[in-house]
Amino acid sequence: MTLVIALDGPSGSGKSSTSRAVAARLGLDYLDTGAMYRAVTWAVLERGADPHDPEAVARVAATISIEPGTDPLKPAIAVDGVDVSEPIRSDAVNAAVSPVATVPDVRTRMVGLQRSIIAASEGIVVEGRDIASTVAPDAQVKVYLVADPAARAARRAAEEGHADAEATKASLLARDRIDSSRETSPLVRADGAVEVDSTFLTLDEVVDRVVAMVP
Secondary structure, three states, X not given: OOEEEEEEOOOOOOHHHHHHHHHHHHOOEEEEHHHHHHHHHHHHHHOOOOOOOHHHHXXXXXXXXXXXXXXXXXXXXXXXXXXXXXXXXXXXXXXXHHHHHOOHHHHHHHHHHHHHHXXXXXXXXXXXXXXXXXXXXXXXXXXXXXXXXXXXXXXHHHHXXXXXXXXXXXXXXXXHHHHHHOOOOOOOOOOXXXXXXXOOOOHHHHHHHHHHOOO
């Protein structure tokens, strides 16, 4: 049976850095599901579709190939063979990813792809917002990573080179509301998930806690 470590949580809680570090330490594959939704969003914008039009978004999602890498040391993702690892982190994608990610057809397609990648792996750390609740409810390790909103905003602002942490905080809280209230695969703490608050922990301390949960 594939070892699956599911790591969920809101933006800025430290999911990506923690997931990649855990995967690297344990020699496991790594899957960033958030990057997959960002890749769809990038494709929607590139094709001139309206990210707030569910039907238009679904049409784009149905015609593209999303190819996520699984190397925790060199995370990458491609759309139709084109590496979009950098452009999916743009401000334009940041602003449009929430409505795109709420489209049921998009989530159904991405969840199917995520499950296929998990099934093909011998061991994998999967990060996202609905991994333990929807994508891999039978994961052996389920972690729900949280942090104080101010800490999350400071981290995200530093990652993206923004000076305005308050604006970043407002954006994160707005994303939380959208993710938690969507009908399909909302952001929730799944049954059996262990909550880890990373606010006052170093990355190594968070990684140690997750690794200690592996059977």
